[in-house]
Amino acid sequence: MTGAAHSKKIGLVLGALLVVTLPFWAGDQYQLHLAALIAVYWILVAGLNLVVGFTGQLSVGHVGLLSISAYTFAILGGTLGWNPYLAMVAAGGLGGLCGLLLGLPSLRLPGFYFAMATMAFAMIVNELVLANPQLTGGGIGLPGPAFPAPFDTPAGLYYLVAALAAGVTWLTWNIARRMWGRAFISIRDNPVAAQAVGVPVLRAKLSAFVFSGVTAGFAGSAFASLQSYITPDTFVFELSLFFFVCIIIGGRGSLIGPFLGVVVLTALPEMAAPLAKLGNLFYGVLLLVVVLVVPEGIGRMLELIGERIRPRVARHEAVKPDLARLTRVLAEQA
Amino acid sequence: MNARSDIPAFEPVNLAQVPMPRPALGDGRLALQLRVEQVTRLFGGLRALDGVSLDLRPGEVHGLIGPNGSGKTTLLNLLSGYYPPSSGAIRLGDEDLSAQPVQRRAQVGLARTFQKPRLLPMLTVLENAVLGAWPHAHAGFLATSLALPSVAREDKILLDRAAELLHGVGLGHVLHRRANLLDHAEQRFLEIARGLALRPRFILLDEPAGGLTEIEIGHLSDVVQAIRGAGIGVLLVEHHTDFVFRICDRVTTLNLGKMIKSGTPDEVRCDPEVIRVYLGA
Numbered sequence: 272m273t274g275a276a277h278s279k280k281i282g283l284v285l286g287a288l289l290v291v292t293l294p295f296w297a298g299d300q301y302q303l304h305l306a307a308l309i310a311v312y313w314i315l316v317a318g319l320n321l322v323v324g325f326t327g328q329l330s331v332g333h334v335g336l337l338s339i340s341a342y343t344f345a346i347l348g349g350t351l352g353w354n355p356y357l358a359m360v361a362a363g364g365l366g367g368l369c370g371l372l373l374g375l376p377s378l379r380l381p382g383f384y385f386a387m388a389t390m391a392f393a394m395i396v397n398e399l400v401l402a403n404p405q406l407t408g409g410g411i412g413l414p415g416p417a418f419p420a421p422f423d424t425p426a427g428l429y430y431l432v433a434a435l436a437a438g439v440t441w442l443t444w445n446i447a448r449r450m451w452g453r454a455f456i457s458i459r460d461n462p463v464a465a466q467a468v469g470v471p472v473l474r475a476k477l478s479a480f481v482f483s484g485v486t487a488g489f490a491g492s493a494f495a496s497l498q499s500y501i502t503p504d505t506f507v508f509e510l511s512l513f514f515f516v517c518i519i520i521g522g523r524g525s526l527i528g529p530f531l532g533v534v535v536l537t538a539l540p541e542m543a544a545p546l547a548k549l550g551n552l553f554y555g556v557l558l559l560v561v562v563l564v565v566p567e568g569i570g571r572m573l574e575l576i577g578e579r580i581r582p583r584v585a586r587h588e589a590v591k592p593d594l595a596r597l598t599r600v601l602a603e604q605a
Numbered sequence: 606m607n608a609r610s611d612i613p614a615f616e617p618v619n620l621a622q623v624p625m626p627r628p629a630l631g632d633g634r635l636a637l638q639l640r641v642e643q644v645t646r647l648f649g650g651l652r653a654l655d656g657v658s659l660d661l662r663p664g665e666v667h668g669l670i671g672p673n674g675s676g677k678t679t680l681l682n683l684l685s686g687y688y689p690p691s692s693g694a695i696r697l698g699d700e701d702l703s704a705q706p707v708q709r710r711a712q713v714g715l716a717r718t719f720q721k722p723r724l725l726p727m728l729t730v731l732e733n734a735v736l737g738a739w740p741h742a743h744a745g746f747l748a749t750s751l752a753l754p755s756v757a758r759e760d761k762i763l764l765d766r767a768a769e770l771l772h773g774v775g776l777g778h779v780l781h782r783r784a785n786l787l788d789h790a791e792q793r794f795l796e797i798a799r800g801l802a803l804r805p806r807f808i809l810l811d812e813p814a815g816g817l818t819e820i821e822i823g824h825l826s827d828v829v830q831a832i833r834g835a836g837i838g839v840l841l842v843e844h845h846t847d848f849v850f851r852i853c854d855r856v857t858t859l860n861l862g863k864m865i866k867s868g869t870p871d872e873v874r875c876d877p878e879v880i881r882v883y884l885g886a
Contacts, residue, residue: 442750449749449760450742453732457725464723467685468803469711469740478746524727590775590790592824594831597773600766601801601835 318486327459332389340491363488370484412502415495522568644693716800726785737802
């Protein structure tokens, strides 16, 4: 156990070192842009991971939340000239509010019906954007405001979004390893058991969903600034599926898995530049391979490799109650 | 990021209103009974339960036996709140639980296990057990996400107690094993530990001896005795009649949704009607 914790710590330090030094060894501006895009996507996916990967609710509508908050950021920070940080916080709040309004009716629905409700939401948002050109620029779009110095350079913006991504990762990690994370997994894997131990199922789902709305809000703001111009074509439904697939490929109930999913699925098609046209083919093949070979995802694959390196001694022992200990713990008062 | 306040308020368990720790033995004040009063449950035209009454007392093991289809599981599901009685009432002390949701059962200290163990396969044994303590976890979502010191402290207390319970029921050697790797007996004892993590006043055991070996049933018997000794009331639904008559203080027999005999194990064992419909000559 301590050995595994030790190697996790080393991995974390190495990862942090990579993230911090990336602008110095990245080949060109485009690669830096790509790294920033990965961080932006991860801000959204980290929150969505609590909904899809932990609570097991199949939301495919988060591009709608991304779109709403990106436009909110562009309108408040650009058209109305607000301070970009303030605009970002407002977009985060609005994302959370939209999550609440969408989740309150739809999270009562079982499995696929919930997925359909979120899909409908994403489509409605795109139509609304097109239908209100005086606000959103319609098909022409809006410029995404830049952040003030020192975050006005590509490297500066990269550090800003990387810091945000690290912050969101920390928040989700705190949730995942405590009672809330366990309660989410109980809703995913055994709702009857979840109810029996008193988990308030709807409230827990809503908490995860609202949280994912807030992270989508921050991601949308960063996205608008990073892309410097947003149009309805940016927020296609495929992007929603992309977020969803990142989590499925990464593995449910894992943090590192979906993160690697975002990295691989964003970078791989772009890195193989001559094959850029085949980007969708990459998604398809990778999805197929993962589903067939490691259906539990990249995260689980890493665990299995870890267990191979450090095999656990699985000796069988019979159940043998320690009655004195049981009596003692039952007698203790709250 | 004010996610918490947007959400409808959840009533945390108020320990002042709901005295979670069981009564100290011999202390009559908190010794609430769980009463089933003239409960009938219809499924379409079928009377799954027909005017059944029963009371569970703290520190007592109450057996519930009867042939298949006699209404045992229906009664258990009514007690756990999966559906309400068609008529009659289920009360804990003065509180009418009949129409209350399943989650309320956990809040008032009513735990249960399932005929087919319902565990979380991807979580460890310890994580499965500590989930039973959910009503005692007061840390909110926002506080948890910000890793406030109180959250870690509370989590450690709950985990420590769950680990003690697991050692107590005999699963100390598999605390960090994934639940999907457990054998059948281990799953049964883990469900009991999860129920006890709730600090229940009453625990409903649905065929806990099913699939266990004689030695394991002996261990189960010891564990149930310890639970009774702690002042917790036990409702034992079981087909293994030797085990039931050996361990129970009182036994109720159901047949076709009706109660045919309730009394001490000896009274029930010798009842001609019970012998006719269930035990056999």
